[in-house]
Amino acid sequence: MKKFFMMRVVVFAFFAFAVSNAADVAYAEPERYDFPVFGPKEEPVKLMFPKMPTLSAEQDARKRNEAKRKSIAALLRQYNKKLNDAKAYDYALFIMQASEKFGQDPFVITAMVVNESSAKHDAVSRGGDYGLMQVRWRVHQKKIKKKYPHIENAKDILNPKDNVLVGTEIFSTYHATANQDVKDAVMYYSAGNKRLVEKVFAVLSRLEKSYLEHLKNG
Numbered sequence: 001m002k003k004f005f006m007m008r009v010v011v012f013a014f015f016a017f018a019v020s021n022a023a024d025v026a027y028a029e030p031e032r033y034d035f036p037v038f039g040p041k042e043e044p045v046k047l048m049f050p051k052m053p054t055l056s057a058e059q060d061a062r063k064r065n066e067a068k069r070k071s072i073a074a075l076l077r078q079y080n081k082k083l084n085d086a087k088a089y090d091y092a093l094f095i096m097q098a099s100e101k102f103g104q105d106p107f108v109i110t111a112m113v114v115n116e117s118s119a120k121h122d123a124v125s126r127g128g129d130y131g132l133m134q135v136r137w138r139v140h141q142k143k144i145k146k147k148y149p150h151i152e153n154a155k156d157i158l159n160p161k162d163n164v165l166v167g168t169e170i171f172s173t174y175h176a177t178a179n180q181d182v183k184d185a186v187m188y189y190s191a192g193n194k195r196l197v198e199k200v201f202a203v204l205s206r207l208e209k210s211y212l213e214h215l216k217n218g
Helices: 002-027 057-079 085-101 106-117 137-147 160-177 182-189 194-217
Strands: none
Touching: 057 085, 057 106, 057 194, 085 106, 085 160, 106 160, 106 182, 106 194, 137 160, 160 182, 182 194
């Protein structure tokens, strides 16, 4: 009997030990494994073409204005072979400044200059038209003298800068009268010269092409 009792104690102890170990295994934190990454290490993607710096709005405007000025100066020299580079460049600046002041297209004003006077600042017609834009002095002299006191006579209106300024202002009034129609404005300015209108628009096409080339080539 005593022997049987000892065997039961041993069995119970073994069973308790087994249950205890099983509990430890059940609640043990699973092991973590760091598996090696197979294959080559990925390299960052490289751009085939390098990123080009972009122009600021101010730089872009300066580039476009320079291309316009070069195109205008080149056309003026084509019509007046005696015009040197420096003067042509100055005339181009006068045209661009006057056009900006009165809200006009500088290419239109340039086309009128070359067709009205062949870009000759001292051109005078038999009808009494003066300068680069062939300003009709006898028609506009009162208004000109009132607004520009330093222009006292027809000789003064031959000054290239003043002539372009006054001529552009006169054209701007015709442009407004014509409801912003360029063809009609040129007709008013030239006193109905249809042939001049055709020449002006032919020159406009050339100026646009020249401008795009200068813009492309810098």
